[in-house]
Amino acid sequence: MIKTVATTPYGDQKPGTSGLRKKVPVFQQENYAQNFIQSIFDSLEDFQGKTLVIGGDGRYFNREVIQIAIKMAAANGFGRVLVGRGGILSTPAASNVIRKYQAFGGIVLSASHNPGGPTEDFGIKYNIGNGGPAPEKITEAIFARTKVIDSYKIAEAADVNLDIEGTHEIAGMQVTIIDPVSDYAALMEELFDFNAIRALLQNGFRIVFDAMSAVTGPYAKEILENRLGAPKGSVLNFMPLPDFGGHHPDPNLVHAKALYDQMMGDDAPDFGAASDGDGDRNLIIGRGIFVTPSDSLAMLAANAHLAPGYSKGLAGIARSMPTSGAADRVAEKLGIGIYETPTGWKFFGNLLDAGLATICGEESAGTGSNHVREKDGLWAVLLWLNILAVRQESVVEIARQHWMIYGRNYYSRHDYEEVDSAAANGLVTALRDKLASLPGTKIGDLTVQTADDFSYHDPVDHSVSSNQGIRILFEGGSRVVYRLSGTGTSGATLRVYIERFEPDAARHDIETQEALADLIQAAEEIADIRQRTGRQTPSVIT
Secondary structure, three states: OEEEEEOOOOOOOOOEOOEEEEEHHHHOOOOHHHHHHHHHHHOOOOOOOOEEEEEEOOOOOHHHHHHHHHHHHHHHOOOEEEEEEEEEOOHHHHHHHHHHOOOOEEEEEOOOOOOOOOOOEEEEEEEOOOOOEOOHHHHHHHHHHHOOOOEEEEEOOOOOOOOOOEEEEEOOEEEEEEOOOHHHHHHHHHHOOHHHHHHHHHOOOOEEEEOOOOOHHHHHHHHHHHHOOOOOOOEEOOOOOOOHHHOOOOOOOOOOHHHHHHHOOOOOOOEEEEEOOOOOOEEEEEOOEEEOHHHHHHHHHHHHHHOHHHOOOOOEEEEEOOOOOHHHHHHHHHOOEEEEEOOOOHHHHHHHHOOOOOEEEEOOOEEEEOOOOOOOHHHHHHHHHHHHHHHOOOHHHHHHHHHHHHOEEEEEEEEEEEEOHHHHHHHHHHHHHHHHHOOOOEEOOEEEEEEEEOOEEOOOOOOEEOOOOEEEEEOOOOEEEEEEEOOOOOOEEEEEEEEEEEOOHHHOOOOHHHHOHHHHHHHHHHHOHHHHHOOOOOOEEO
16 A cells, blocks of 8 residues: 655755765654655656666665665555665665666665764665766755655555565565675676686785675675685675674775785785775775875776776776876876866766766775776776786886876875864855965965866766866976865865876885975965864874
8 A cells, every 4th residue: 555644844955976964863853764765756757667776785774764765666656676685785786786677776875985873874875777876957856855845655565575585566566685796796707807817816816805894795705705716704894784893984094994004014915905885985905005096096097908898998087176187197198088077976977878988086985987887896906906917916016117107196185074064164165265366376385376166067968067176286287176075974074185296206105295295285374274174184194
């Protein structure tokens, strides 16, 4: 039986760069999740009888919202729902399932790399039929609907057993519980030379992968250990836990410090990697070397032809604006397009669909390709392993040769987390007000060449996205970028991106923060960060 339930709007359901993210107690308010899910359905057209994919990263409240979403999908007229067993689907795996089974779209329950638990973060994101995050016109329509919603539809039915594969029926809609790993693993076997990687691992090449008690665990266990033959125990923390074991599932040098320390030790494995809460981010560390996400994007693009899935070359490379320019020089050498977009994977979707780009990346540890429409942490790990297997060189050797050819982009991101929102917005407003007066300004030995607030003109649909980050470009090619992040749930996160291009190979061994010291000081002076935020140092430096 279909029931229509009266409800009242909440005023805080505006999706960010990757859906709606709030603390669990916020989502547990009466009808809060139902309002947002109904607003998604109300913003879509022509889905009656079609397929919806539902899955999540296993965090706290995942199973409860999946049951709600299933019953609401039935009440709203979907014909079939595909759900990952146990409620599990990594974000890239969900994208693949949407594409493979030609689903109308999907609901992905995740707050990505944010902490999980009864008082931590939860999120709901809608992905469209190409497998990618909903574009702004849809998320804006969803938000508009949340502000006036007065009822939602839900089927009165028993909960579905999410832990056993099989098919059920709810209010005339078919619900199929699927293996969350098999379709994704099959896709990876198509893209990469598993025989070459298997031979590398059998030859004594040692790897360690930290799944951070998050969703990638079952995928990494199946692919790295079961199919590629890595020794048992190579995949750490492989069981997805609702609170990620009490850890912060963000694969950076702060939250994956144990892995970093192991890789810098005397008896380090050859290759270390980690992924995040929902499986779309990656951390790459070779023995004795951390590869920044910006460098990883450039190095993967330069070597992608070594993997079967990319042997015909790349159509183009896309990167988010704050990501370093390292990939630009690879694109120039390859004679292919380079596209600079705002932060947010949804901006890559049009470029991928139009065949303009093959590989995309963001400095925030996200890389991916046209195989799905999300960033993909395990994909990046497997492409690195494929390259290492073919080149028979270490990560350090590959990185040094890359810098020798292309130059090195010293790069760092300084995050000021949970800053008072009014203070953060005031800082950005003051920066915008002084942009016109900055060119020509000298700060130490640095001279500002140009300053602007980045706007993106989409070459495919010609849409314009303004106010996407403040850029200060210095003579000689260095730059500082300021941006407020849309992925947190408390206060505001100010991100400051600092970059220096160094073409001289004799200067490629300087410690990163030392190489960027004058730019870090300039970033502070220009934005008056300490005075405006009250913070003496960043919360996280990556």
